[in-house]
Amino acid sequence: MLTVYESQTEQGTSWTVVSPIVFTYKVTETRHLLDPSNDTLLLGHITDPQQLEDVKKSNMPIKRFVVVDQEVYKIYAPKLIEYLEANNVLYKILSLPTTEENKTITMALQILEEVHNFSLDRRSEPIIAIGGGVCLDIVGLAASLYRRRTPYIRVPTTLLSYIDASVGAKTGVNFANCKNKLGAYVPPAAAFLDLSFLQTVPRRHISNGLAEMLKMALMKHRGLFELLETHGPMLLDTKFQADNSCLQAASQATRIAIGTMLEELAPNLWEDDLNRLVDFGHLVSPSLEMKVLPFLLHGEAVNIDMSYMVYVSKESGLLTENEKQRIISCMVGLELPVWHEACTMELIQKALQERLKHSGGLVRMPLPVGLGGAVISNDTSCEILHKAFVKWREELSDGSSDSN
Numbered sequence: 533m534l535t536v537y538e539s540q541t542e543q544g545t546s547w548t549v550v551s552p553i554v555f556t557y558k559v560t561e562t563r564h565l566l567d568p569s570n571d572t573l574l575l576g577h578i579t580d581p582q583q584l585e586d587v588k589k590s591n592m593p594i595k596r597f598v599v600v601d602q603e604v605y606k607i608y609a610p611k612l613i614e615y616l617e618a619n620n621v622l623y624k625i626l627s628l629p630t631t632e633e634n635k636t637i638t639m640a641l642q643i644l645e646e647v648h649n650f651s652l653d654r655r656s657e658p659i660i661a662i663g664g665g666v667c668l669d670i671v672g673l674a675a676s677l678y679r680r681r682t683p684y685i686r687v688p689t690t691l692l693s694y695i696d697a698s699v700g701a702k703t704g705v706n707f708a709n710c711k712n713k714l715g716a717y718v719p720p721a722a723a724f725l726d727l728s729f730l731q732t733v734p735r736r737h738i739s740n741g742l743a744e745m746l747k748m749a750l751m752k753h754r755g756l757f758e759l760l761e762t763h764g765p766m767l768l769d770t771k772f773q774a775d776n777s778c779l780q781a782a783s784q785a786t787r788i789a790i791g792t793m794l795e796e797l798a799p800n801l802w803e804d805d806l807n808r809l810v811d812f813g814h815l816v817s818p819s820l821e822m823k824v825l826p827f828l829l830h831g832e833a834v835n836i837d838m839s840y841m842v843y844v845s846k847e848s849g850l851l852t853e854n855e856k857q858r859i860i861s862c863m864v865g866l867e868l869p870v871w872h873e874a875c876t877m878e879l880i881q882k883a884l885q886e887r888l889k890h891s892g893g894l895v896r897m898p899l900p901v902g903l904g905g906a907v908i909s910n911d912t913s914c915e916i917l918h919k920a921f922v923k924w925r926e927e928l929s930d931g932s933s934d935s936n
């Protein structure tokens with residue numbers, strides 16, 4: 533409900549506008565997204581039954597602008613084109629090298645030029661993004677700029693984007709050598725998730741996504757932790773594909789990961805609350821990731837951060853020795869690095885100081901408590917941080933788990 537308050541001062545009149553903004557968006561897991569008989573990709577974002585019926589009855593062809601990660605396009609182009617042709621869609625496909633290095637405003641502008649030339653109706657013709665987190669983030673930002681906000685649809689094709697980058701509201705590109713410095717909080721009209729894209733994802737990128745899944749498990753869900761502990765290696769081997777042994781574990785793991793992620797994100801879509809469990813693994817890792825770029829993938833850097841924090845938790849009395857070892861073994865089973873020589877005490881201290889600056893003067897350090905619980909600590913002493921570091925290095929720096 534919009535409210536306008538008028539007040540008079542000596543300088544003149546002043547109006548204060550209070551306008552709560554409501555975002556509604558759907559995250560839908562589906563199968564066979566590119567099967568020509570499945571209309572989810574074209575119509576699944578429409579929530580009003582009357583509008584849906586009108587579109588289905590109309591003789592007007594559907595028009596769609598589609599941006600696809602170049603690597604994904606190499607594999608899925610025939611299926612995608614067949615899908616669009618079979619559904620009589622007027623389309624333009626833009627295939628782009630959406631790599632982390634190209635995640636820039638220049639690429640967002642390149643997309644916008646093409647969108648503009650294609651001339652779409654911003655009310656009824658959402659832009660479709662198909663790819664990993666990089667592609668979804670760039671297209672999301674471009675869409676949020678075009679005519680001030682054009683709806684867009686996310687189709688994640690990596691595990692990381694399936695459970696993380698496609699479920700929240702954030703878009704962005706890198707800027708001034710900093711990750712995601714330009715961006716907007718504009719959720720998609722819908723995200724359509726199809727696990728079958730994962731079958732072509734390189735094994736290392738499946739591990740990468742499992743790190744973000746493990747993050748949610750450690751912070752919020754013991755059942756998900758146990759599932760990853762028991763079935764993680766098999767999920768990695770099968771790439772979440774639905775053969776008999778994998779079907780249940782794969783769908784349970786993704787459902788819990790997305791559900792817990794949304795529980796955390798939805799009440800805090802604009803990240804006003806700085807106490808965020810989803811920040812676990814993200815305090816030290818940004819500095820580490822940028823320092824060794826391109827050697828560690830995002831999830832790998834996150835895992836190294838989480839591994840160190842597990843030792844901090846242990847030293848703080850929040851984890852038993854047995855729980856600590858179970859977590860580290862689970863990480864190793866997911867083929868994630870648990871230590872890195874570039875993650876020095878100096879880097880950790882600098883990263884935590886940086887965190888203080890951007891987080892309202894408190895470090896707000898999420899720490900695991902037992903398996904599947906967490907606290908946000910503001911008073912972990914330097915002594916504990918040091919003791920944890922020494923123990924961490926002593927136990928894990930033998931090189932066997934340092935993949936880079």
Ligand SMILES: NC(=O)c1ccc[n+]([C@@H]2O[C@H](COP(=O)([O-])OP(=O)(O)OC[C@H]3O[C@@H](n4cnc5c(N)ncnc54)[C@H](O)[C@@H]3O)[C@@H](O)[C@H]2O)c1
Nearest residue numbers: 603664665666667689690692693696697700702729732733
């Ligand atoms: N918006 C958010 O909330 C959010 C959350 C987490 C991460 N992110 C962003 O996501 C990005 C990382 O995403 P990512 O890990 O998906 O990386 P990515 O987009 O770089 O994809 C990883 C690699 O896999 C390839 N690929 C993608 N799908 C494939 C498929 N089905 N088959 C074969 N190859 C495929 C890509 O070409 C790329 O080489 C980062 O830039 C990060 O900032 C955003």
Ligand SMILES: [Zn+2]
Nearest residue numbers: 744814830834
């Ligand atoms: Zn992350």
